[in-house]
Amino acid sequence: MSVRFALLGAGRIGKVHAKAIAANPDAELVVVADAFAVAAEDLAAAYGCGIADIDTIADDKSIDAVVICTPTDTHADLIEQFVVAGKAVFCEKPIDLSVARVRACLGVVAKHKGTLMVGFNRRFDPHFMAVKQAIAEGQIGKVEMVNIVSRDPGPPPIDYIGRSGGIFRDMTIHDFDMARFLLGEEPALVTAHASVLVDKAIGAAGDFDSANIILETDSGTQASISNSRRASYGYDQRIEVLGAQGLVSAENQRPVSIEIANGNGFTRPPLHDFFMTRYTEAYGNEIASFIAAIGSGKAATPSGEDGLKALILAEAALKSVAERRSVKVSEIAP
């Protein structure tokens, strides 16, 4: 049996999911909705699916699942509408920029025993999955420290910065989720430093572009995250986990792995220049995992709760920068 999908939002990330759904033998992309008719039409033409408005889709009994790729400020409302309508919901991160709103939304999901999965795609990267598996197999012993380097090739447009919720809620949130995923314990204490080094306009928009964050659990296990909105050499995404008996790490990925040697040295090409090419396999695996959860009736992971917890860490980081102190997670989420 094939899962019948509706796609809400035909923008950049919507197209990524459309492609993943189309390529999945257990899924069918039935219909797309987008406020911009042209975007919906282009995607519908490319994938041979229908077009409808959101309410129509919510009422369509033949639709099993929706993928929400609309602007962030619509996410929580849409999650609620579609969970109430009995659809399995996959929502791009973040659920909302407000912890309170996310909490309310998850309350609705819980009340209706809905299926909600949040788009932390990196958990599905084959290399990071292999890191997680090595930990699970006990290959490095008890986890003691997670170190994440996560840098974008370049900053997003300034107007995006303004509505992004800031670097912690927009960019680091992936790393917060990855840290939680790998630590195996909940961070209890957060300290962050953040600066504007890449572009003053980012600072003028009230945001930062460079940050280092430390997370600590009650048992003393720690994670460090190093972020920048600029990396001239490509999309820099590295994780390593130190355990009592060893270290496991995932190195950067590049489109081609040749090397040219001459009098200047030995040169390998830059990394991927875009998250979509870097995480192509991850997006496919992510949708497959959502489909499998729907089929099995088991909980979809990462859950709405995972989305909430990463957001809380982002709030704590913001507070840490503002108050120049370590912030207890319990201050944000008592």
Add this chain to the structure above:
Amino acid sequence: MSVRFALLGAGRIGKVHAKAIAANPDAELVVVADAFAVAAEDLAAAYGCGIADIDTIADDKSIDAVVICTPTDTHADLIEQFVVAGKAVFCEKPIDLSVARVRACLGVVAKHKGTLMVGFNRRFDPHFMAVKQAIAEGQIGKVEMVNIVSRDPGPPPIDYIGRSGGIFRDMTIHDFDMARFLLGEEPALVTAHASVLVDKAIGAAGDFDSANIILETDSGTQASISNSRRASYGYDQRIEVLGAQGLVSAENQRPVSIEIANGNGFTRPPLHDFFMTRYTEAYGNEIASFIAAIGSGKAATPSGEDGLKALILAEAALKSVAERRSVKVSEIAP
């Protein structure tokens, strides 16, 4: 306009091409033929295509192109039949184990101005393509030496060895093609050493499992190839090209690129264990190139002539081993 494909042969490599055709937006897999009904039915079910016998397909005016994945001894006949029938033909290597038969076949193709492409998939590997491109861009200056290491994870079944034409025609033929592709000149002199080190049964079947080959062009440019039918660490596929001004190389590929460090050292996982996973992208690119050639009316590459020239090098290598001397290509192909 989509190219309408028939697939002849629904075995292992047939499935690879079926998948590549199905995933290509400019192609459609219309029908499959296989002597084993179950194989054809399984593939037809998986890709939603029809089933027909070979003669019916040849007569079907709606079919634009065929992919020949049947046993080697049928290749030349099928190429001739489908070229005469006006279809564009993609044929898995080798065209035939006999140089004379290949010549005759190419004569038929030429007479009918047919389109024939031979399945040297490695030319379409993104990493090897990048090596070729670096050479073409002049990044290493004039090519002086090509060094290829090419090792299979393990030997094929002994009964396959018997009908394979031997290691040079079956395995090294890919490396002969790659050497020609990268040298940019035709080899004129061939010397080979071959031994049985992996499995005596391979020797009993009249074949070798370990070989080193040197190719030399009239200008003195050289290529070395090192082959083994066994590599405990996976599918070992490396090329490097030395030029007057530098070196370009393509390293091995592995499914995941994590590293685990402990008291035993730093360990990365083995390489791909199978040519299909190693060359997944290459197969997709290969079919796309064939489709593009059909669409543009330009010659498909690698051509039947490329298939012939690689086979001639294999013959020369065999003669070199037998006679313990360097063999001129002109001795085989006067």
Add this chain to the structure above:
Amino acid sequence: MSVRFALLGAGRIGKVHAKAIAANPDAELVVVADAFAVAAEDLAAAYGCGIADIDTIADDKSIDAVVICTPTDTHADLIEQFVVAGKAVFCEKPIDLSVARVRACLGVVAKHKGTLMVGFNRRFDPHFMAVKQAIAEGQIGKVEMVNIVSRDPGPPPIDYIGRSGGIFRDMTIHDFDMARFLLGEEPALVTAHASVLVDKAIGAAGDFDSANIILETDSGTQASISNSRRASYGYDQRIEVLGAQGLVSAENQRPVSIEIANGNGFTRPPLHDFFMTRYTEAYGNEIASFIAAIGSGKAATPSGEDGLKALILAEAALKSVAERRSVKVSEIAP
């Protein structure tokens, strides 16, 4: 002209410097002092030098320079004694565990216009020097972020922990110096997290064994340091520096760089298991730099001031852990 050296302290690190002096064509090891007669005799026998007590050495007009490798609590007194005696002084880090005592000592050095160099050997590692040089040449543009991973193979003996001054003053102090060396600006704000994960006895001794630290300068440039007293895979010493136009990094070093590949994967040997083998070249370069400073009359670097500043960062880190907040360097050193 050869610089005539006295060595104070014939222990582990004393032997390292004795070897470096003996191998330097511009230096001569004339005499050694050690409270333990046997240690002094062994070293004197190995290097063909004399033995004397400290006061005799201070009075010996033929001695140009001393290398102080005695226990930490004697460093400041000896620096003062030998600076007053007119000798150039090289002192192992730290000058003292107390900021006030270091300040007083540096006052004496300044008053006597003495030459004092502090043993931050890592600045002289060829790989880290090349990182610094790449920055100086402008190869990565303006420095924005320094990331240091620094892990010992295993913890020191517990009794050493007790008198070490703690992980920040004993181990991280090298990383504080390296961060200052690479940032090119003074850190103004320090935040640290520290835990006991490796050995509870370390906690019982009042120390930590695992830490992450963030440094920030007034311009917003940041450094992160990740420490552990245990790394099963060897002595882990990595630095990387992100600039506006690129990244420069120095990878780990291992005694031999072979790789063994089999069904378990591709394995390289563990890293160096000891700081002496890891930094062999650094120790030689360090003494050569001291000798060159003596010969040229220029200031020796890293200076006593460098030693003080690293110690202040260690104090700030300790305060940060205790008070769970970011600590201004000006709080420690008004």
Add this chain to the structure above:
Amino acid sequence: MSVRFALLGAGRIGKVHAKAIAANPDAELVVVADAFAVAAEDLAAAYGCGIADIDTIADDKSIDAVVICTPTDTHADLIEQFVVAGKAVFCEKPIDLSVARVRACLGVVAKHKGTLMVGFNRRFDPHFMAVKQAIAEGQIGKVEMVNIVSRDPGPPPIDYIGRSGGIFRDMTIHDFDMARFLLGEEPALVTAHASVLVDKAIGAAGDFDSANIILETDSGTQASISNSRRASYGYDQRIEVLGAQGLVSAENQRPVSIEIANGNGFTRPPLHDFFMTRYTEAYGNEIASFIAAIGSGKAATPSGEDGLKALILAEAALKSVAERRSVKVSEIAP
């Protein structure tokens, strides 16, 4: 007890050995001889040793051992003179360019039960030693194939080419020795291709600058060697050994191992640009091994016989190129 050394020849390689002897605690450089007085004086001044002529050194009963670094055409005579004089002899490769002369020389050595070690320094490189050890420990199972890439940064002066004996006797001879060292069996069959690609003047001098060679033992084990007199990226020295159960390899070495990443990619510095810096440790280990052999009374390795066997392979390679056929080693050395 310290071995008392005389050095014959104060040129480039003589200085390398002088340095190694001076640094060795079990040796003493007593005297140097060189036809050019200035060269001898410089070296004597640098190492504080005496100067004498060759006959005086041969008669000096206080000298235990000589290191022969004079021009190749004097090697055999000097070996004979000093073996007769009862000195342990270390001779730079080759013993002579003529197989017959080497045989005669080794006859004299045998008659006088002399100690003779030949300067195949690469056997003492720590990385290649680790490769050999991995084989000896059975880590890759039975050796099946050795692959050597050996390229010089640039060709030697043309006048050196003329008296070098040609690429096989001068450059490849190191690789022949390494192949024998790693194969663990004697090559019985040799095939070589050689070209002039780097500099036509090399061809005019009767030599080649680019070559590929295959060696095969009676059991079918093979070795490939790929040589060039030019590598713009530095001194390229790689070996790998394929066994029934795995692969062991030694990668290239570079002076510093930083990496700079920017929009052009990730660049590591070129390799060593000179054999002396590449093989610094090897030269030290080599002399230490010679000293140990003298001290223990055991045979020094690599022996004169090893020197002869490598030379025979060079002769066979030359004959192979000339006659375009595989040459049996027994044809050269019946």
